[in-house]
Amino acid sequence: MKKIFLLLSLFIVAIMSAKAGSMPVDTGKVGTSDDPKDPPLILFGSVDTYWKDDFSGKANIPTSFGNEQNSVSIGFVDLGIKKKVGKAAFVGELSFGPRSDQSIPTSGYHIQNLYVSYDVTDKFNLSAGYMSTFIGYEVISPAANFNYSTSYLFTNGPFQNAGFKATYAFSDKVSLMAGVFNNYWNTYTSFVTHGAATTSGDVSTFGAQLFLNPAKGWTAYLNLATGPYSGTEFDLTTAYQITDAFKLGLNAADFSAPNNGGGFSGIALYPQVAVSKVVTFGLRGEYFTYKNGGGNVTAFTFTSNIKAGAITLIPEIRLDTKSAAFPTSFVDSNGASTNSATQFLIAAVYAF
């Protein structure tokens, strides 16, 4: 009898889950003006794990995340909630794990996104809070990246910008964002430099983004972030779905640190070919250089995304070749200094 009730309970739970999954949900985009529909509370997130092996047996490649050598390691558990009621919305996204620790410089804090926004009109939006940066092609969450390892442009650029921004959409094809952000990147409070004469930080970084949709399937973002403390970065991020199967992405950036303190520039290409519903192959080819004679590095990453339901398997092989002046040291299997490094990595990302 107990078994029957147990089976019955399981069956009902399964049916209810299937039914809930198949039900359409009102979205807020459709509804009568007398009976407006708001989207439900949205839960989203991901978890990721990986194994990496540098062919030298040493962890050489220094870009963000996925650094642990010959170890089944974890990225992070990322949990986000968001809700929109009428014109007002919020997003809160928390993360825990090594990928979180490496992406949030403030020890003990676990916030990736925390902001509120308001649609003043259908075309004009205001947002304020701590937000992922608007700069760059790659992002912190592995669920929103094609490659698991990250580029030098990503690693050296901003991760988050806290501030206030206004976005106006002139049309479906053109929009402009402008905002003011805290004086330094990646901090949720404005920051006082150690030894500075002032006792408080300020909101002195100006940011702007021009979005263009020049053709069907083609998006381009021209980005600028500039401030007396954070420096100035120009960035172009663009992607073009040229055919149903072939996509080409490009990221180019130039950063100048304040007070002639150097900087970097670089370019990365991201061609990707979908060979089936579940398998896509991609290449990231990147050239990155530090200013003031800081050396350069060229990196090629061959990556595949293999989708199995909510899980994406990401095997990749990466080859980095650097100049002697590049500040990171690579070593071979004997521990001798070398200018190239090759690694294999396989990751599994579950996104929901």
Next chain:
Amino acid sequence: MKKNILLAVLLLGFQSAFAQKSLLGLDENNRYIYYQVVDRPGLAADSLGKLALGFVTSSFANKKEKSANDSSIKVRAYFETYSALAFAKHESGRITFELSIECRNNKYRYWITDFVFTPYERDRYGMFVPVVGKDVALENAKIKLDKKELEGYLDQTGTYCQDIGTRLKLYMQLDHHSKIKGSPDQSKKIVTKNW
């Protein structure tokens, strides 16, 4: 007896799990369509046309009007689909569709067709946004979506169309001329004096 109860529960469960995909038919061009003809006695074609225009104007914030005259209207709009996980759902894509309403004296018909699915992807701000260049007609979506996923979207489309039909029918039955905007519905007035 217990077996009968168990059987009934199982049957009910199966019935509730069955989807709304069957609400969609195929038209002459093998495109999915939701088609209904509704009687509305007592109203001429142009009056029904005004009501239809009012319904469309108030119902679809994202619409793009394709054509309209006294007795017919055609708009393009979309609704969002959601992922199949019941405990943590988020937007998984949007389905764009074309709604046509044609009115004649004492009746009208409407049909919803030309469904195009656009998948969403997560962006850096925790938003789910359309993937550019990945649109696919629902009729051809099996080459891009797995079977279960596609069935889920067809279910959601069927239910959404049914909901539009219900809303439209209700709207077309209302006497909008006597309804004073902002005033409470007199028929719902509760008299507390006598009890």
